[in-house]
Amino acid sequence: MTLILTPNIPDPDGFYDELLALHDGLSKEESDALNARLILVLGNHIGDRDVLRQAFEAAKPPPEDG
Amino acid sequence: MGYDLAFRLYPYAPVAAQGMAAQRHPVVIVGGGPIGMATALDLGRKGTPVLVLDDHEGVGQGSRAICFAKRTLEIADRLGTGGAMVDKGVVWNVGKVFHGDNKLFEFNLQPEDGHKNPAFINLQQPYFEKFLVEEIRRAQAEGAPIEIRGKHAVTDVVAEDDFARLTVVTPDGPYQIEADWLIACDGARSPVRTAMGLSFDGRVFEDNFLIADVKMTADFPTERWFWFEPPFKNAGQSALLHKQPDDIWRIDFQLGWDIDREAELDPVRICERVDAMLGQGVDYELEWTSIYTFQCRRMEAFRHGRVLFAGDSAHQVSPFGARGANSGIQDADNLAWKLDLVVKGLAPEALLDSYSSERAHGADENILNSTRATDFLTPKSEISKVFRNAVLELARDHAFARPLVNSGRLSLPCVYDGLPLNGPDAFEGPARTRVGAPCVDAPLDQGFLLDRLPGAFTLLTINADMPAPDAVDGVALNRLALSTDAHDPSGALRERYLGAAQSAVYLIRPDQHVAARWKAADAGAVGAAMRTALGKEPPA
Numbered sequence: 144m145t146l147i148l149t150p151n152i153p154d155p156d157g158f159y160d161e162l163l164a165l166h167d168g169l170s171k172e173e174s175d176a177l178n179a180r181l182i183l184v185l186g187n188h189i190g191d192r193d194v195l196r197q198a199f200e201a202a203k204p205p206p207e208d209g
Numbered sequence: 210m211g212y213d214l215a216f217r218l219y220p221y222a223p224v225a226a227q228g229m230a231a232q233r234h235p236v237v238i239v240g241g242g243p244i245g246m247a248t249a250l251d252l253g254r255k256g257t258p259v260l261v262l263d264d265h266e267g268v269g270q271g272s273r274a275i276c277f278a279k280r281t282l283e284i285a286d287r288l289g290t291g292g293a294m295v296d297k298g299v300v301w302n303v304g305k306v307f308h309g310d311n312k313l314f315e316f317n318l319q320p321e322d323g324h325k326n327p328a329f330i331n332l333q334q335p336y337f338e339k340f341l342v343e344e345i346r347r348a349q350a351e352g353a354p355i356e357i358r359g360k361h362a363v364t365d366v367v368a369e370d371d372f373a374r375l376t377v378v379t380p381d382g383p384y385q386i387e388a389d390w391l392i393a394c395d396g397a398r399s400p401v402r403t404a405m406g407l408s409f410d411g412r413v414f415e416d417n418f419l420i421a422d423v424k425m426t427a428d429f430p431t432e433r434w435f436w437f438e439p440p441f442k443n444a445g446q447s448a449l450l451h452k453q454p455d456d457i458w459r460i461d462f463q464l465g466w467d468i469d470r471e472a473e474l475d476p477v478r479i480c481e482r483v484d485a486m487l488g489q490g491v492d493y494e495l496e497w498t499s500i501y502t503f504q505c506r507r508m509e510a511f512r513h514g515r516v517l518f519a520g521d522s523a524h525q526v527s528p529f530g531a532r533g534a535n536s537g538i539q540d541a542d543n544l545a546w547k548l549d550l551v552v553k554g555l556a557p558e559a560l561l562d563s564y565s566s567e568r569a570h571g572a573d574e575n576i577l578n579s580t581r582a583t584d585f586l587t588p589k590s591e592i593s594k595v596f597r598n599a600v601l602e603l604a605r606d607h608a609f610a611r612p613l614v615n616s617g618r619l620s621l622p623c624v625y626d627g628l629p630l631n632g633p634d635a636f637e638g639p640a641r642t643r644v645g646a647p648c649v650d651a652p653l654d655q656g657f658l659l660d661r662l663p664g665a666f667t668l669l670t671i672n673a674d675m676p677a678p679d680a681v682d683g684v685a686l687n688r689l690a691l692s693t694d695a696h697d698p699s700g701a702l703r704e705r706y707l708g709a710a711q712s713a714v715y716l717i718r719p720d721q722h723v724a725a726r727w728k729a730a731d732a733g734a735v736g737a738a739m740r741t742a743l744g745k746e747p748p749a
Contacts, residue, residue: 148609149608149609150609150611152612155612155613156578156581156613156618159585159596162596163592163596166590166592174591174592201606201607205602205606
C-alpha cells in the first residue's frame with residue numbers, strides 16, 4: 144500500500160481545530176506526551192509497517208536549502 | 210467620528226422637518242455605508258419609502274474593504290451596480306503562499322465555467338459606495354421613494370413598542386424623527402446599539418495589522434501573495450500583497466500586540482518596511498495607511514422589536530477571508546424583501562425574526578472561519594505554533610497539508626440549512642442547490658439564470674409544466690419555465706439543478722435562495738411552501 148499524501152480529511156479546518164483543542168491548557172511536557180501517545184495510537188490503527196515507514200520519511204525534517 | 214471624504218455625494222441641506230413636530234417615516238436607515246445604501250436601494254426600488262441618515266456628506270477615504278466575492282457581485286447585479294464594479298475592479302484568481310523565502314504552493318480560484326461573475330474582484334470600498342449612490346440617484350429619477358440626508362447625525366434612539374424615536378443633529382441644530390422601522394447600518398461602533406444598551410460580545414484578538422496601500426506602476430502579477438514569517442526586514446509575522454484598481458497595491462503587515470502605534474504609523478518607518486518588501490528601485494507613493502486590531506463578535510439577535518441591525522453593527526469579524534462587507538451585503542439582500550412585504554402588510558412581522566436567525570447563522574459561520582484563520586496566523590500557544598509550522602513545512606512537498614494552511618477562507622455565501630423559512634426538499638437534487646442555498650448561476654441560451662431572478666418570488670420549472678398562481682396571498686409569484694432542450698446549451702442547468710432527475714420545480718425567494726424544490730409540484734404545494742417562506746405557516 145502507498146501512503147496517502149493527497150488531501151484525505153473532510154473538513155480540514157474542523158480537524159485542525161479539534162486537534163489543537165486537545166492541547167488547550169497543557170504544559171509543554173504534557174503536550175509532547177500527548178503527541179507521542181497520539182502517534183502511537185494512529186500508528187497502531189495504520190498497522191502496515193511499509194506505510195508507516197513511508198510516513199516516517201515524509202515527516203523527516205526537510206533538507207536545508209542551499 | 211470625523212473622517213475625510215473620498216467623494217462628496219450628499220451635501221448637507223436643511224429640510225422642512227427640522228422646524229416641525231417629529232415626522233413619521235415607514236423606514237429609516239442610520240448609516241450610509243455600503244450596507245445602508247444597498248438596503249435603501251433595494252427597498253426603494255420595491256416602492257417602500259426609505260430615508261437614509263448619514264453623519265457625513267459622502268463616502269469616507271481609505272480603501273478599507275477591497276475584496277468582493279461573487280455572491281456580492283450577484284446581489285449587486287440585481288441592484289444595478291454589478292457591471293460598474295466588475296468593470297472598475299481587478300479580477301484575480303491566483304494566490305501564492307510563501308513561508309519565509311520558500312514558495313509553498315499556489316492556488317487558483319478560477320470558478321467553473323458558466324457564471325456571469327468572477328470568483329472575486331478587488332475594488333476600493335469607496336467606489337462600491339459611490340456606485341450605489343449613483344444607482345440610487347437613477348432610481349430616484351425613476352420615482353423610487355428614497356431620500357438621503359447628509360450630515361444628519363443620529364445621536365439618540367428610543368425604541369418604543371411599535372416605532373423608534375430618533376434625535377438627529379445637524380449644523381442647524383437638532384430635530385426629532387419617528388420611524389415605524391429603523392435599520393441600524395452604523396458600523397461596528399454602532400451608536401444606535403449603544404443608545405439602546407445592547408451588548409456586543411465576542412473575542413478580542415491581541416494583534417495589530419498595518420495596512421499600507423501604495424501607488425506604483427510595478428509589474429507584479431495580479432495575484433494574491435501571502436507570506437508566513439516573511440523574509441524581508443521588520444515585516445512582522447505575516448505579510449500580504451494584493452492589487453487594486455488605479456495602480457494601488459494593498460500591503461499588509463502583521464505587527465504583533467505590543468507596538469507603539471504612533472511610531473509604527475510614521476511614514477518613514479512604513480516606507481522602510483515597504484522598501485524591504487518591494488526591493489530596491491521600486492517607485493511608489495503611500496496612498497493610505499492604517500493600523501487595525503480586530504474582534505470577532507455578534508449581537509445575540511439582529512432584531513429588537515422595530516429596530517433591525519445589519520452589517521458591522523450586528524456582527525464583526527477579522528478581515529481574513531473578506532467576510533465583513535461581503536456578509537453585510539448578504540444581510541441587506543436578506544432583509545430588504547422581508548421588510549418590504551411587512552411594511553406593505555403582505556407578511557407578518559414574524560418574518561423579520563427569520564432575518565435575525567438566518568443572518569446570525571451566517572455570522573456564526575463567518576466568525577468561525579475568520580477565528581480559525583486568525584488562530585493559524587497568530588498561534589495562540591507554543592504548541593499551536595509547532596503544529597502551524599509543521600503544516601507549512603509539509604505543505605511545500607505534500608498536497609495533503611495544503612488544505613490545512615489557512616491565510617483566510619475566502620467568503621462563500623451562507624446556506625440557510627434547517628431554518629424555519631425552508632419548505633420541502635423533495636428530491637435528491639444537487640446538494641449545491643438544496644433548499645436554503647442561494648441559486649447557483651448558469652448560462653442559458655440567452656444570458657444567465659440569475660439575471661432572470663430579479664428580486665421577487667419566482668417559480669422555476671425545468672422540463673415541467675404546471676399551472677401556477679400569479680400570486681399567493683397577494684405576493685407576486687413570477688414564472689420562469691425552462692427546458693434543457695431549449696435553454697441549456699452548455700448542460701450546466703441540468704448539472705446544477707436536476708442532477709439525475711429529469712425534471713424539477715424550484716420555488717425561489719426574492720433574495721435568490723431556494724425556498725423549496727420538487728421533481729413535480731401542484732399549485733397547492735407551491736402555495737404552502739410560499740406561505741412558509743413568508744413566515745406564515747410551519748413547513749408541512
